[in-house]
Amino acid sequence: LSSTSTASSAATATEAPAATEAPAATTAAPSTETTTAPSTTEAPAATPAATTPTSETNSTTSVVQAPIAC
Structure with missing residues (x-):
């Protein structure tokens, strides 16, 4: 039994x-918070960017129509 107790002690040391x-x-947690801050800054930037994709969508549509015309 004493030998078994020693083995248990060894397992505890491993823990x-x-x-x-x-x-x-714990260190990773602060890193996540730092990443959240920049994300908030990017959110407003995405709003003006949303207008740009609209223009790109129109350009893409024109390109699609070109092959059809051919």
């Missing part, structure tokens, strides 16, 4: 390094 990975996850 200790796993705790080191936990702080790493």
Whole structure:
């Protein structure tokens, strides 16, 4: 039984390094928040950009009509 207890202690020691990975996850959290901030800035920029795709859609339609005319 004593030998089994020793094996359990060894397993516990292995879990200790796993705790080191936990702080790493905490560091990733702030990184996510930083990414959210730029995303907010890009959102308004996407609104003016939405007008540009409209023009591109018209140009694309013209290109599609050209082959049909041929």
